[in-house]
Structures are given as structure tokens and as C-alpha cells.
Amino acid sequence: MVTMKTPKKKYYRKQVDLFRLIQKIKLWPSRNGILHGVKSFKIKGVYAEITTHCNQKITIRNSRKSRAARWLRNKWFFRKCKGCRIPNWKLKKFSFTFFSRHQGSQLK
Numbered sequence: 217m218v219t220m221k222t223p224k225k226k227y228y229r230k231q232v233d234l235f236r237l238i239q240k241i242k243l244w245p246s247r248n249g250i251l252h253g254v255k256s257f258k259i260k261g262v263y264a265e266i267t268t269h270c271n272q273k274i275t276i277r278n279s280r281k282s283r284a285a286r287w288l289r290n291k292w293f294f295r296k297c298k299g300c301r302i303p304n305w306k307l308k309k310f311s312f313t314f315f316s317r318h319q320g321s322q323l324k
Contacts, residue, residue: 223305223312227320234285235264235278236323243302243310244268245287249294253302270299289315 228237235257238244242254244266252268266274279285287293291311296302314320 223309226309226313228313228315229320229322230289230315230317231280232323233278234276234280234282235259237285237288238264238266238276240323241288241310241313243288243306244274245284245293247283249292251293251296251300251302251307253297253300253306268297268300269302270297 228240238254239257244252244254246252252270252272254266255269255271256267258265262278264276264278266276268274276282276284291313296307
């Protein structure tokens with residue numbers, strides 16, 4: 217019989233760069249509240265290009281206070297993308313991620 221362990225709590229700094237956060241978490245919240253899985257991530261100066269698993273290409277700017285950064289820190293999303301097929305273990309791991317101002321990794 218296989219028992220499911222609860223994921224270990226991860227702590228990250230609250231004001232970490234958006235590019236580092238996306239490279240670590242591999243998730244992207246769209247403006248509609250749909251959570252996408254990140255397939256590839258290419259940095260091009262102050263901009264980056266994200267390719268999701270459902271083959272959408274998104275160009276983003278590096279910002280700590282952007283909508284996407286806030287949504288990732290607060291874990292706001294309405295549903296997961298059907299085309300990206302994000303596994304449940306990844307969502308569970310994401311739900312055990314905490315962002316703190318005074319402690320955690322700075323993702324350097």
C-alpha cells in the first residue's frame with residue numbers, strides 16, 4: 217500500500233524577481249485566472265519569452281509588483297489549463313509554498 221506524503225513546506229522571499237520565481241515554480245497565471253505550465257523560458261534583456269505546454273507564447277517584463285507576481289505569491293487562480301495538463305502533485309506542491317518578507321530563499 218502506497219501512502220502519499222505531504223510535501224515539504226518551501227519558503228521564498230516575498231520580493232524576489234519574477235523571472236527567478238517563474239524559473240523555479242514553472243507556472244504562469246494568465247489574466248483570465250487560468251494557471252499554465254511553463255515549458256520553456258528564455259530571458260531577452262528586461263523581457264522574457266514563456267512557452268507554455270499548450271504552445272502559447274507570452275512575452276513578459278521583469279517586475280516584482282506585477283499582476284502575475286502578486287497572483288503567484290498569493291496563489292490566486294480559478295482553474296488549471298486543460299491543454300497544459302498540470303499534474304495534481306505540482307499543484308499540491310505549489311499550495312505548500314509560502315512567501316515571507318523576513319525569511320526564505322532569494323532564488324539566487
